[in-house]
Amino acid sequence: MKVEEYIASGILESYVLGGLNPIEIQEVERMIAEYPEIKKELLSLQGTLESYAESFAMKPRAELKNKILSSIPYQTLVVEEPKVNRIHYYKYATAASVALMIICGGLAALYWSKWQSAEQRLTVLEQESSSYANQINKTNFKIDQLAENLSLAKENLKLVKDTSVVKVIMKGVGVSPSSLSMVFWNKSTNEVFIDPGNLPEAPQGMQYQLWAIADGQPLDAGVFEMDLNQGLQKVNSIKSAEAYAVTLEKIGGSKVPTLSAMYVFGKV
């Protein structure tokens, strides 16, 4: 909140009149300590209210003065000088004030320097902790990735070890003789997984599609991505197949394979 807004809100007026609850009082005192302009306004309001209060001034009965002054427990003072005249009193008072000012100034300087070095240390610590936090984040991310890879590898291993899973190696043909891909086909569940192997990156707007060939007829086994991180990709289930082949098709796949764009082929 802006200082001017705070002053205009009227909360200081209620504060000097004693109309605030303890929580509000704390808040006002915090603002006073923080903003010299607010404190200045407060002192001015207090001055006004002092004048108002003084307009009710009434001299108490003269007898009261002695009664009250003699009820004060002066003995709590360590040193009591019986005959201090006014001049001495002011001298001492002045000397005491000067001493107090020097002490206060010294303390203020001391606390200020302590505060400064504490502030600096805090900044350094904050920087350190934020760099640690960064490293921890990075490490956590790596751990997540590794965990993902591990679970993927476990899945793949399960597949490879399964005796009902048939491994079909598809070798490069015409377009890309050096390519090699693999299909893992579970004959009992009909599930098919493809390992794209080293197929070249598919051109823009194109995608690889797997085909199963049964009784000389190609069956769509689904399109797949070249993302190596994905490892084995599950494609469409196939009941029976003599061979598998991969062709390059438009995104989303085709109904019939483009034979001129066959990349790999392998017999079961």
Place this chain on the structure above:
Amino acid sequence: MKDKQGFEYFYDRYSSAVFGIIFKIVKIEELSEEVLQDAFLKFWDRIADYNSEKGRLFTWMLNIARNMAIDKVRSKEYKGIHKTDDISNNVHLYDQGYADKNSSDYIGVKELLIHLSEDQKKVIDLMYFQGYSQSEISEEFDIPLGTVKTRAKAAMQKLREIFK
């Protein structure tokens, strides 16, 4: 202030103002004198707690005296006396006897205070002399809290003009 002569000077300087505010609240001579004595004892005890960061010394004293006076008014002792109904005599006596004489411009101030509206006077009276909080005033007199705040602000601004 923390020696005998210092405190005597302090008493001479402030006792009338402090007694004035106490009497304004308590309205009974005897009890006001009790509160005055307790208040000066408290000044002596607590002067080390006075924090100039939070405001002026005289304000600090007035607030202590004011709170003690309000506590007195709320005490059983006070309510007992109130019932005997001799309060009006006391008030009368004191009003005639002491008031005004110590503050040369009191009459002038009294006239100036005419410039405060009844609502503004009331809000000062309730908060400052009767110890009501903003929200208590709002609830007890069925005035929206915002209105109470506005009146308190306006009243203080008026006083500021008067005592400029």
